[in-house]
Amino acid sequence: MNNFTFYSPTFFAFGKDSEDKAGELVKRFGGTKVLIHYGGGSVVRSGLLDRVKRSLENAGIGYTELGGVKPNPRSGLVYEGIDLVKREGVDFILAVGGGSTIDSSKAIAAGALYDGDFWDFYSGKQIEKALPVGTVLTIAAAGSEGSGDSVITKEEGMLKRGTGSDALRPKFSILNPALTQTLPPYQTAAGITDIMAHLYERYLTNTKDVEVTDRLIEALLLTLKHEAPRVIANPNDYEARANIMWAGMVGHNNSCGVGRSQDWLSHMIEHELSALYDCAHGAGLAVTMPAVFTYELEHDVMRFAQVAVRVWGCQMDFAHPEVTAKEGIEAFRKFLISIGMPKNFEELGAKEEDIPKLVDVLFEGSDGKLNGFIEINKEDAAKIYKMMV
């Protein structure tokens, strides 16, 4: 196991009606003037936004608001948020929504305390400080509610890039599984796929002797394998939603990823798809992961065999471990299709002729190599995209 540090100082309020604690929690963590940041649509229609506002009012907390966050959140709205925060003297950002809204809120929080262009942070500059952020989560997917990560798309060139810092970890996150019951099945499934990607990309490690984190990741994958079909069959299943929601947080706060090298090639390769086609990130991952894993397979057959046996229930073929390894990838692929995810470029709305463009953007700003479980160059990336067609 590698040396590591781990710090997850987020307060979680989990369960029914927990959004009513928003005001009290903002106060506990020192906020006096809040920017409520959200997408639109369902958060407004469901009355959630009004309930959150009421909770702030009851706690005597002032607020201003900025809606309009889109999936694959854009830099334009971040600039607008930073201006608003500075103009209004906001000292706390409250994200009400999913990963996109939380990521956009984190970008505003960092940019508000920085004189330069916030995009510097998404181009490699380390974030040292940020305004405090709280979240009211409405979809189990990104894990952003418990992580210091944020991904933003720059409209100029549709560059999708991420950053990470302990300064971005939310002060509190409110997780009410009931709020996710109104999500359409497709978005629910895309969220589950994203969670599973966070787990697989930590699982694919070159660090030896990491039994405890291997086992924790497998535990969460087993949970999703069991709960996903339940929630797809019955979107109102609170218990299944609750299990998925906590798995999504634990799976991405990195308690199961510490002390080991990680992969993240699937995320990088997918980001260009959702940036170009504006598809759901999880849907893009469903198409990307089986291709990437198949490409990586011969790098460590036994690791893929291990997840095949322990998670997917495959029988180990001790004479031909690669058979078991492939069976595991195929089982995962079929699972993703079974919950309604796309299986190829066509179903995703992607085009084979765009592959050279996807590859070019993927490697923009790099030295021609990307590192994860394996190292890939442009030629490898083109082959992987081609496998998804």
Add this chain to the structure above:
Amino acid sequence: MNNFTFYSPTFFAFGKDSEDKAGELVKRFGGTKVLIHYGGGSVVRSGLLDRVKRSLENAGIGYTELGGVKPNPRSGLVYEGIDLVKREGVDFILAVGGGSTIDSSKAIAAGALYDGDFWDFYSGKQIEKALPVGTVLTIAAAGSEGSGDSVITKEEGMLKRGTGSDALRPKFSILNPALTQTLPPYQTAAGITDIMAHLYERYLTNTKDVEVTDRLIEALLLTLKHEAPRVIANPNDYEARANIMWAGMVGHNNSCGVGRSQDWLSHMIEHELSALYDCAHGAGLAVTMPAVFTYELEHDVMRFAQVAVRVWGCQMDFAHPEVTAKEGIEAFRKFLISIGMPKNFEELGAKEEDIPKLVDVLFEGSDGKLNGFIEINKEDAAKIYKMMV
């Protein structure tokens, strides 16, 4: 799943040489004058105490010290620590040792900011504030490095009682698996048993539909099942020590115990054994758990069958689930014996004729009933102690 809150704001520095960060971390969390609290013996002999002092000196942090913590830490030393802290103007407690030292440090930290008798907190009064505590852990066992819990024994009557509060969660914990390599096999095994008890006592729940936490607990039990024989065979196995150490923290910071009722009868029943005979807590648990679980078995046969199949690799007897359930308890008992733990009162140094006394102390201050996975009265407790003979 039940509603819950979860807050684990401890900074963990994990890995080789991480104790060199003690000074820098005390500074980061606001300490200026430290009480170094420790047991004695190995911490001094190994040079660890000197290294920690040097780290504090390098960071310009002043300190005073108090050694002498014993296993099953006593109230007497806590009073002494509180006096010392008040007299010397200490503003940060640094525990260098295992669970006993950390628990004693937490008691001092709470008592130092309280005008009354610190024992009030171990008699039901809620802890609202405490001095900040940091830890340098030397044994993977109690999980106190990542929890808000503390257990102290009052010398008058040898009452062993616990308390819990978020105010007691360490600001930072330094986990260097190499520091545990010098532990004798018996103490290593007792520590592993304690960790497994923390997991089992969370596993034994009456809350339904808790797949995610079930799976996480099983993951940690599987880790210990795999790593314990390695470390008993080779005490210098850093990797096995590292996996056990992280499992010990994750297993008790409650991320795998949230939203579900828990048991803790084994801990309560054992506490009287280690209080009376001063045996290792883990050794007492090794004798206690199989008896308690057998007594609890018919309350929920399927739960015991589940852990038997998922953790102990038993084949499910679908016609007779109770057979599988019993097989799982027996597999656990044999596992504990295989790593060197005692199997009965005699090996533990306990006496059958003391059972009435053990029962009396166990129920002191209660209304004649103790609640966990099941509710027990004095008669039940006597039967359970009798099963251990």
